[in-house]
Amino acid sequence: MTPQSFCYTSLHKIFLTFILLATQTLSRDPKFEACEPKSCGKGPKISFPFYLSGKQEPFCGYPSFELTCDDDQELPVLGIAGEDYLIKNISYSNQSLQVVNSRASRDPCPSPMHNLTLHRTPFSVNPSHVNFSILYNCSYNLRNDFTTYPLTCYDNTSLRSFGVFQRETLGSSCQKLVDVPVSASGKFDVNLYLGITYIDILKRGFVLNWDAHSCVRCNSSGGRCGHNDSSEFVCFCPDGPKIHDTCRNDRSLKLKIGIDGRSVAVKRLYDNNIKRAEQFRNEVEILTGLRHPNLVSLFGCSSKQSRELLLVYEYVANGTLADHLHGPQANPSLLPWSTRLKIAVETASALKYLHASKIIHRDVKSNNILLDQNFNVKVADFGLSRLFPMDKTHVSTAPQGTPGYVDPDYHLCYQLSKKSDVYSFAVVLMELISSLPAVDITRTRQEINLSNMAVVKIQSHKLHEMVDPSLGFDTDTRVRETVIAVAELAFQCLQSDKDLRPCMSHVMDTLTKIENNGFGSNMDVNKSGPLVVQSPNSVMAKWDSK
Numbered sequence: 001m002t003p004q005s006f007c008y009t010s011l012h013k014i015f016l017t018f019i020l021l022a023t024q025t026l027s028r029d030p031k032f033e034a035c036e037p038k039s040c041g042k043g044p045k046i047s048f049p050f051y052l053s054g055k056q057e058p059f060c061g062y063p064s065f066e067l068t069c070d071d072d073q074e075l076p077v078l079g080i081a082g083e084d085y086l087i088k089n090i091s092y093s094n095q096s097l098q099v100v101n102s103r104a105s106r107d108p109c110p111s112p113m114h115n116l117t118l119h120r121t122p123f124s125v126n127p128s129h130v131n132f133s134i135l136y137n138c139s140y141n142l143r144n145d146f147t148t149y150p151l152t153c154y155d156n157t158s159l160r161s162f163g164v165f166q167r168e169t170l171g172s173s174c175q176k177l178v179d180v181p182v183s184a185s186g187k188f189d190v191n192l193y194l195g196i197t198y199i200d201i202l203k204r205g206f207v208l209n210w211d212a213h214s215c216v217r218c219n220s221s222g223g224r225c226g227h228n229d230s231s232e233f234v235c236f237c238p239d240g241p242k243i244h245d246t247c248r249n250d251r252s253l254k255l256k257i258g259i260d261g262r263s264v265a266v267k268r269l270y271d272n273n274i275k276r277a278e279q280f281r282n283e284v285e286i287l288t289g290l291r292h293p294n295l296v297s298l299f300g301c302s303s304k305q306s307r308e309l310l311l312v313y314e315y316v317a318n319g320t321l322a323d324h325l326h327g328p329q330a331n332p333s334l335l336p337w338s339t340r341l342k343i344a345v346e347t348a349s350a351l352k353y354l355h356a357s358k359i360i361h362r363d364v365k366s367n368n369i370l371l372d373q374n375f376n377v378k379v380a381d382f383g384l385s386r387l388f389p390m391d392k393t394h395v396s397t398a399p400q401g402t403p404g405y406v407d408p409d410y411h412l413c414y415q416l417s418k419k420s421d422v423y424s425f426a427v428v429l430m431e432l433i434s435s436l437p438a439v440d441i442t443r444t445r446q447e448i449n450l451s452n453m454a455v456v457k458i459q460s461h462k463l464h465e466m467v468d469p470s471l472g473f474d475t476d477t478r479v480r481e482t483v484i485a486v487a488e489l490a491f492q493c494l495q496s497d498k499d500l501r502p503c504m505s506h507v508m509d510t511l512t513k514i515e516n517n518g519f520g521s522n523m524d525v526n527k528s529g530p531l532v533v534q535s536p537n538s539v540m541a542k543w544d545s546k
């Protein structure tokens with residue numbers, strides 16, 4: 001089968017059924033016309049529950065959602081408690097909007113003086129935020145291992161003011177403290193927070209969620225939402241207002257995606273040129289040939305001549321390992337150590353298989369480890385190294401690995417190897433031990449990267465400080481011994497010299513032995529004695545767990 005026919009037949013297995021009902025009208029209702037979405041220059045389109053004062057009628061939205069236009073910024077403005085917030089983006093389906101205090105983008109020395117209060121507003125700060133605390137007029141010097149962002153523009157006395165993400169440990173010798181929510185999307189991307197000023201952080205803004213009648217049914221039936229004189233929700237349809245929240249009677253829009261009855265996940269990649277697309281299809285054919293119980297199955301790709309590339313994957317129901325360990329809804333205590341060991345072994349098994357198939361994963365991370373309802377592992381997103389071959393001389397738009405997981409050796413020679421996966425996998429092992437994310441800017445400078453943190457803690461005999469307390473490290477001898485053995489293995493895999501790291505099949509064997517309580521092959525683990533491990537600079541270092 002040629003690659004084209006392969007992709008084509010694979011796609012053929014996907015049946016897309018659209019039943020769209022056209023709305024036909026002769027003359028349009030004036031309220032429907034009045035509530036047409038509008039925008040301020042390049043800003044997002046404004047519609048219910050918002051309305052743009054002066055450009056739309058007040059019945060197109062609710063009073064607390066009244067917006068004005070900032071003509072300089074060409075963005076809509078929402079007023080909350082006397083402050084103006086520029087609206088960068090609105091997601092009507094998520095009922096969320098991204099806002100930035102207008103002073104942050106205008107004032108040369110923005111100095112927020114009040115905590116945000118959303119009492120009696122329909123808004124709430126999205127739980128994914130972090131607080132950036134601004135501390136004014138502080139009389140002590142900061143410990144320099146905290147990542148701080150000074151407000152030098154504000155200081156003109158001997159007192160110092162600064163912003164910090166983690167303030168609990170800082171004492172209280174400051175005259176004023178103001179918490180500013182900051183969007184945490186990218187919280188774990190250390191690159192977003194290095195070499196920037198506090199103003200850059202304020203400019204990131206944050207996400208607000210709103211609470212109002214949903215417009216989804218009305219809008220998707222071709223209507224526009226609003227309210228009547230007694231503030232009751234109305235769906236303005238082209239042929240007049242409707243009492244129900246839809247312009248349709250009872251038939252609705254249907255979209256079905258299925259393969260011979262299975263759920264699938266579809267990944268869409270960026271536009272590409274035809275030649276690359278051809279090469280891409282060849283690689284996809286190789287990847288679809290891979291079969292392993294702990295790898296997500298790839299069913300195929302789409303597009304004959306089109307520039308759009310679709311990868312159709314097996315769908316795995318229960319989220320990623322990252323979700324379970326430290327996502328917004330995570331409850332790490334539901335993942336006992338025995339389950340985590342099983343996850344480690346299965347992930348290693350999938351990576352060993354990939355390496356044996358001459359494929360480097362290139363983006364091993366807890367976000368790419370999917371779990372089904374029995375916590376069976378399915379490794380996803382493999383093979384990107386084949387789909388997007390790295391080119392030294394060329395600035396590539398391909399995914400380059402994720403901060404916190406990237407092999408330090410890679411930065412030296414720009415050569416990915418199987419040992420790069422081994423390094424990234426070790427970061428995942430430390431996540432399993434600690435339930436901490438791979439990168440977290442709110443940790444102290446040395447500990448921003450989990451890999452650094454692990455190496456430092458292990459070398460200073462403090463592994464126990466980073467073990468997830470819910471695992472029973474202090475109370476259960478077997479847990480304690482196996483956690484230590486896994487940490488020891490991770491330590492070997494985190495060597496900055498890739499030649500000192502074990503290969504994936506050795507990692508897999510060692511983990512299997514640890515799981516069976518054999519503690520691995522070349523390890524000097526004993527209940528009483530300290531472990532002996534090699535430190536990254538090849539000096540023998542002794543450590544024990546307490």
Ligand SMILES: *[C@@H]1O[C@H](CO)[C@@H](O)[C@H](O)[C@H]1NC(C)=O
Nearest residue numbers: 042043044088089090091098
């Ligand atoms: C708004 O959000 C959408 C979806 O997340 C994104 O594609 C778009 O780039 C965003 N626009 C701006 C101006 O941030």
Ligand SMILES: *[C@@H]1O[C@H](CO)[C@@H](O)[C@H](O)[C@H]1NC(C)=O
Nearest residue numbers: 089090091092093094095096
């Ligand atoms: C809506 O929420 C989902 C899940 O939280 C998120 O993945 C998506 O990016 C959001 N969309 C927009 C446009 O913000």
Ligand SMILES: *[C@@H]1O[C@H](CO)[C@@H](O)[C@H](O)[C@H]1NC(C)=O
Nearest residue numbers: 115127129130131178179181
């Ligand atoms: C941020 O600070 C506000 C008040 O200062 C508090 O209500 C909120 O819970 C804090 N958020 C986080 C994520 O700590």
Ligand SMILES: *[C@@H]1O[C@H](CO)[C@@H](O)[C@H](O)[C@H]1NC(C)=O
Nearest residue numbers: 113136137157159175176177
């Ligand atoms: C900081 O100290 C200066 C000088 O004493 C004072 O004018 C200013 O109001 C103080 N700022 C805050 C936020 O307390």
Ligand SMILES: *[C@@H]1O[C@H](CO)[C@@H](O)[C@H](O)[C@H]1NC(C)=O
Nearest residue numbers: 137153154155156157159161
């Ligand atoms: C520094 O000077 C500015 C402008 O004169 C003033 O607004 C600010 O409060 C001063 N800050 C302190 C700490 O005195």
Ligand SMILES: *[C@@H]1O[C@H](CO)[C@@H](O)[C@H](O)[C@H]1NC(C)=O
Nearest residue numbers: 113114115116176177178179
């Ligand atoms: C802001 O909230 C924090 C935490 O609740 C509090 O310690 C601080 O005093 C508040 N600041 C102001 C200016 O009210």
Ligand SMILES: *[C@@H]1O[C@H](CO)[C@@H](O)[C@H](O)[C@H]1NC(C)=O
Nearest residue numbers: 047048092093215216219220
């Ligand atoms: C309404 O539906 C259209 C497509 O039918 C979509 O482009 C638009 O974003 C939707 N608007 C809202 C407010 O949901």
Ligand SMILES: *[C@@H]1O[C@H](CO)[C@@H](O)[C@H](O)[C@H]1NC(C)=O
Nearest residue numbers: 228229230231232233234243
């Ligand atoms: C507003 O709509 C509600 C529900 O459809 C209706 O009961 C009420 O009479 C309407 N009020 C006005 C003033 O139109």
Ligand SMILES: *[C@@H]1O[C@H](CO)[C@@H](O)[C@H](O)[C@H]1NC(C)=O
Nearest residue numbers: 317318319324372373374375
């Ligand atoms: C898996 O997902 C299903 C459906 O969302 C949910 O009912 C179940 O509790 C989840 N199981 C685990 C182990 O998270």
Ligand SMILES: *[C@@H]1O[C@H](CO)[C@@H](O)[C@H](O)[C@H]1NC(C)=O
Nearest residue numbers: 403404405406445448449452
């Ligand atoms: C964290 O690790 C990344 C590579 O994963 C590296 O680029 C970065 O410099 C490290 N940061 C710190 C603070 O160690």
Ligand SMILES: *[C@@H]1O[C@H](CO)[C@@H](O)[C@H](O)[C@H]1NC(C)=O
Nearest residue numbers: 518519523524525526527528
């Ligand atoms: C631990 O030490 C004891 C006594 O020296 C020895 O009998 C035992 O075999 C050792 N266990 C391991 C796993 O090396």
